[in-house]
Amino acid sequence: xxxxxxxxxxxxxxxxxxxxxxxxxxxxxxxxxxxxxxxxxxxxxxxxxxxxxxxxxxxxxxxxxxxxxxxxxxxxxxxxxxxxxxxxxxxxxxxxxxxxxxxxxxxxxxxxxxxxxxxxxxxxxxxxxxxxxxxxxxxxxxxxxxxxxxxxxxxxxxxxxxxxxxxxxxxxxxxxxxxxxxxxxxxxxxxxxxxxxxxxxxxxxxxxxxxxxxxxxxxxxxxxxxxxxxxxxxxxxxxxxxxxxxxxxxxxxxxxxxxxxxxxxxxxxxxxxxxxxxxxxxxxxxxxxxxxxxxxxxxxxxxxxxxxxxxxxxxxxxxxxxxxxxxxxxxxxxxxxxxxxxxxxxxxxxxxxxxxxxxxxxxxxxxxxxxxxxxxxxxxxxxxxxxxxxxxxxxxxxxxxxxxxxxxxxxxxxxxxxxxxxxxxxxxxxxxxxxxxxxxxxxxxxxxxxxxxxxxxxxxxxxxxxxxxxxxxxxxxxxxxxxxxxxxxxxxxxxxxxxxxxxxxx
Numbered sequence: 001x002x003x004x005x006x007x008x009x010x011x012x013x014x015x016x017x018x019x020x021x022x023x024x025x026x027x028x029x030x031x032x033x034x035x036x037x038x039x040x041x042x043x044x045x046x047x048x049x050x051x052x053x054x055x056x057x058x059x060x061x062x063x064x065x066x067x068x069x070x071x072x073x074x075x076x077x078x079x080x081x082x083x084x085x086x087x088x089x090x091x092x093x094x095x096x097x098x099x100x101x102x103x104x105x106x107x108x109x110x111x112x113x114x115x116x117x118x119x120x121x122x123x124x125x126x127x128x129x130x131x132x133x134x135x136x137x138x139x140x141x142x143x144x145x146x147x148x149x150x151x152x153x154x155x156x157x158x159x160x161x162x163x164x165x166x167x168x169x170x171x172x173x174x175x176x177x178x179x180x181x182x183x184x185x186x187x188x189x190x191x192x193x194x195x196x197x198x199x200x201x202x203x204x205x206x207x208x209x210x211x212x213x214x215x216x217x218x219x220x221x222x223x224x225x226x227x228x229x230x231x232x233x234x235x236x237x238x239x240x241x242x243x244x245x246x247x248x249x250x251x252x253x254x255x256x257x258x259x260x261x262x263x264x265x266x267x268x269x270x271x272x273x274x275x276x277x278x279x280x281x282x283x284x285x286x287x288x289x290x291x292x293x294x295x296x297x298x299x300x301x302x303x304x305x306x307x308x309x310x311x312x313x314x315x316x317x318x319x320x321x322x323x324x325x326x327x328x329x330x331x332x333x334x335x336x337x338x339x340x341x342x343x344x345x346x347x348x349x350x351x352x353x354x355x356x357x358x359x360x361x362x363x364x365x366x367x368x369x370x371x372x373x374x375x376x377x378x379x380x381x382x383x384x385x386x387x388x389x390x391x392x393x394x395x396x397x398x399x400x401x402x403x404x405x406x407x408x409x410x411x412x413x414x415x416x417x418x419x420x421x422x423x424x425x426x427x428x429x430x431x432x433x434x435x436x437x438x439x440x441x442x443x444x445x446x447x448x449x450x451x452x453x454x455x456x457x458x459x460x461x462x463x464x465x466x467x468x469x470x471x472x473x474x475x476x477x478x479x480x481x482x483x484x485x486x487x488x489x490x491x492x493x494x495x496x497x498x499x500x501x502x503x504x505x506x
Contacts, residue, residue: 043238
């Protein structure tokens with residue numbers, strides 16, 4: 001058999017690479033899967049710079065962390081929870097107790113099974129307020145206990161019911177990955193984030209579909225975990241680049257790729273008009289009318305990268321409703337309002353005016369100006385007040401209508417945003433029907449979708465605000481990329497299935 005110099009060089013390079021990778025893992029006895037000789041398929045992702053330490057939240061990228069680590073469950077693009085390290089689970093005690101049964105095939109990169117000890121230690125860490133990680137702040141007051149009744153079961157008991165625990169906390173993409181306790185559980189908690197296991201490539205230990213093995217000034221090189229328990233990646237080499245060369249196949253942010261298609265998908269942040277429910281100048285008919293008359297499509301075109309919305313639920317979510325908004329004129333006339341000289345007047349004959357509050361700078365200002373323009377055109381004079389501290393304005397209730405940016409969650413954040421116990425219920429939304437539905441969500445976890453739909457309907461019958469637009473994420477994609485899907489909760493969830501068609505030299 002005859003080999004060309006090019007092929008021989010590639011073979012030697014592959015053998016050297018395999019040897020280097022084997023040596024790189026000596027500190028933790030890691031055997032890294034490597035691509036077959038002569039098979040150099042790769043995909044290049046253009047991203048902003050990020051850190052690989054899962055505790056470095058100032059720089060880390062949650063999407064990328066999901067390529068290194070697994071969580072108990074995943075959330076798909078429709079907002080439904082699916083298996084990850086946990087192969088099955090039960091919810092008991094009115095959404096206070098979660099019983100997870102681990103997948104026996106889930107393994108770390110070195111082939112060691114992911115154990116109940118790894119999971120329990122990780123969640124005890126997240127529930128420890130002294131842990132030097134941001135994730136602990138969200139669980140310290142929520143997790144009551146973590147127990148392991150047998151070798152494949154972990155039981156997490158909460159202080160209070162939380163029907164969104166699976167989707168919003170236990171799922172991949174929410175900064176709560178399962179960590180290799182067998183390597184780090186003996187490290188003092190104050191020095192945990194300095195461990196080589198989280199900072200040095202040869203010592204890093206994860207469980208995900210790709211492992212980083214080389215880092216340079218332009219990005220990080222990853223190699224596929226050929227034995228990944230949820231399915232071996234189709235592409236052997238992954239490059240995450242934040243500067244050229246090479247040009248990326250899929251890119252977020254500032255990249256430019258010739259002959260591409262551009263995709264937009266909703267971010268998990270949205271903008272709404274929040275109504276002050278204590279403001280006597282904004283009665284129910286006016287709240288309903290404002291919700292109905294705003295042209296969301298025009299707002300999205302004004303902003304460029306934005307997507308119209310009518311509810312705080314991602315459009316393809318299992319919780320989404322098909323909402324028909326009546327005409328604003330019909331709502332106001334039915335309530336006794338009338339137009340005089342093109343201006344709407346109350347049933348008592350007073351001209352209507354809306355006081356709108358927004359930040360002085362940024363996208364919120366552009367949205368407020370566009371909303372004001374639409375209201376003026378509809379016959380509703382609008383006074384725009386600009387502030388530099390929106391948080392103080394909201395908590396002191398110095399507003400009638402405010403432009404507010406919020407973040408949606410896989411399980412809709414209705415209870416978090418609008419229940420009477422929520423610290424972000426700045427409008428003091430106390431609709432009794434809605435509060436009943438929120439209570440039902442907690443007490444009847446088996447009927448979450450139905451109760452969530454009723455809660456959403458209550459919001460539309462007595463709106464706490466007007467939902468306007470989703471922020472949109474722009475992605476440029478080379479035409480040679482295949483099998484690309486983007487989950488807004490975890491955009492790199494399916495990266496292991498992506499492939500790139502390369503031109504072959506004759």
